[in-house]
Amino acid sequence: MRIVVIGAGLGGLALARRLRREGFDVGVVERDASAEARFQGYRIGLEPDGLAALRGCLTERLLPLLDAVAGEMTGAGRAVDPQLNLLAELPPRYEGLLFDRAVLRHLLLAGIEDIVTFDRHLTGYREHADGVVLTYADGSTETADLVVGADGMGSTVRRQLLPDVEVRDLGRYGGIGRTPLTERFADLVPGWSTMVSAPDVQLMLGKMPFRRSPRAAAAELAPEVALPDTPSYLRWVMLLPPDRAELGAHLADDQDGGLAVLRSIAAGWHPDLVALLAEADRANSGVGPLRLGDPVEPWETGRVTLLGDAGHPVPPGGAGAALAFLDAADLTNALVAARDGGTTRTAALAGYEQRMCARGAESRAQALAAFQMFDAARSAS
Numbered sequence: 001m002r003i004v005v006i007g008a009g010l011g012g013l014a015l016a017r018r019l020r021r022e023g024f025d026v027g028v029v030e031r032d033a034s035a036e037a038r039f040q041g042y043r044i045g046l047e048p049d050g051l052a053a054l055r056g057c058l059t060e061r062l063l064p065l066l067d068a069v070a071g072e073m074t075g076a077g078r079a080v081d082p083q084l085n086l087l088a089e090l091p092p093r094y095e096g097l098l099f100d101r102a103v104l105r106h107l108l109l110a111g112i113e114d115i116v117t118f119d120r121h122l123t124g125y126r127e128h129a130d131g132v133v134l135t136y137a138d139g140s141t142e143t144a145d146l147v148v149g150a151d152g153m154g155s156t157v158r159r160q161l162l163p164d165v166e167v168r169d170l171g172r173y174g175g176i177g178r179t180p181l182t183e184r185f186a187d188l189v190p191g192w193s194t195m196v197s198a199p200d201v202q203l204m205l206g207k208m209p210f211r212r213s214p215r216a217a218a219a220e221l222a223p224e225v226a227l228p229d230t231p232s233y234l235r236w237v238m239l240l241p242p243d244r245a246e247l248g249a250h251l252a253d254d255q256d257g258g259l260a261v262l263r264s265i266a267a268g269w270h271p272d273l274v275a276l277l278a279e280a281d282r283a284n285s286g287v288g289p290l291r292l293g294d295p296v297e298p299w300e301t302g303r304v305t306l307l308g309d310a311g312h313p314v315p316p317g318g319a320g321a322a323l324a325f326l327d328a329a330d331l332t333n334a335l336v337a338a339r340d341g342g343t344t345r346t347a348a349l350a351g352y353e354q355r356m357c358a359r360g361a362e363s364r365a366q367a368l369a370a371f372q373m374f375d376a377a378r379s380a381s
């Protein structure tokens with residue numbers, strides 16, 4: 001059985017590793033030109049279940065490297081005003097570890113480079129009784145027995161499979177970026193997070209403190225793995241009110257324009273916060289609209305399925321990566337059960353799709369609750 005995974009993001013790579021280890025014939029297709037293309041670097045917090053699912057797709061050899069490039073998530077959070085006066089202490093969040101997404105993506109690629117094709121953009125597919133014909137932007141085609149759409153929030157696969165599921169703008173913009181973690185900025189976040197609450201704007205700060213430099217750790221623990229030379233950083237996310245229409249002119253392709261707007265919003269704030277935005281790593285900062293997908297309900301099972309953000313399109317910041325890792329473990333187990341004769345492939349896939357949709361529904365409810373919380377904080381400030 002030939003399985004083609006569309007998308008070499010966190011979920012697609014985790015799935016491909018597991019399927020290959022189980023002996024399946026699997027290939028991954030990715031539209032980006034390389035793992036370094038475009039903005040990739042923000043921190044990902046994983047609680048124990050997501051972390052266990054991530055560890056389960058890595059080889060024993062890579063686990064010490066994973067541990068070495070993690071960061072601790074400890075301590076209480078706090079809310080402050082734009083002059084850094086304490087407004088409230090927040091309870092510790094959860095036991096977990098922090099990772100940089102770009103570092104994780106490189107780790108997940110290590111050892112399976114031969115089955116990942118970059119610079120290949122899926123444009124659509126045709127499902128037949130005996131296979132699925134995939135069509136790419138360069139005009140080429142290939143046939144698969146099973147296709148897994150792991151192609152993220154704007155999934156081409158989902159748009160064709162479930163055309164009624166739309167991803168809608170929430171009418172809100174978010175700015176995201178990172179700034180190298182100097183002592184001055186480390187003091188801004190003594191615990192797991194600091195929320196700067198201003199009228200109509202929230203700025204969330206969180207550290208990504210690597211235990212060891214990723215490149216140096218790889219050189220010592222697994223020299224065959226090339227990890228980016230990313231220094232520890234402070235990740236910031238600015239949630240803006242709906243009436244910042246001028247941000248629409250500064251999306252993705254205009255980092256400088258977007259950053260300039262964010263800096264103008266924070267003008268007059270505490271000098272440490274002004275400096276934080278002034279010293280942002282511009283290649284890893286920008287603004288964009290926040291989007292939420294319609295609920296995804298189980299569909300008639302066939303030869304095309306979904307995984308990760310493609311199957312549960314929720315706005316960033318929740319547990320999307322953890323869900324993608326859990327989906328990858330679940331889908332692999334289902335396909336192994338079908339292969340080993342415990343069930344039919346259709347029944348195994350249907351079970352996976354039900355559980356995947358249930359995970360998505362829970363995560364969607366949490367995302368909506370988080371937005372309501374921010375709106376409540378906004379009207380209170």
Ligand SMILES: Cc1cc2nc3c(=O)[nH]c(=O)nc-3n(C[C@H](O)[C@H](O)[C@H](O)COP(=O)(O)OP(=O)(O)OC[C@H]3O[C@@H](n4cnc5c(N)ncnc54)[C@H](O)[C@@H]3O)c2cc1C
Pocket residue numbers: 006007008009010011012029030031032042043044045046050101120121122123150151152153155156176307308309310316317318319320321322323324
């Ligand atoms: C700022 C931010 C903070 C976050 N924080 C957390 C966190 O703390 N914890 C957590 O668990 N999650 C977090 N997330 C969410 C997490 O990053 C995502 O849920 C996760 O990356 C989803 O993985 P995925 O494989 O489904 O999709 P992606 O990682 O988006 O990968 C999809 C891939 O498919 C490729 N692709 C798309 N279309 C095509 C096509 N037509 N043909 C070929 N390839 C295609 C894309 O180029 C991409 O590489 C955060 C997200 C953001 C943006």
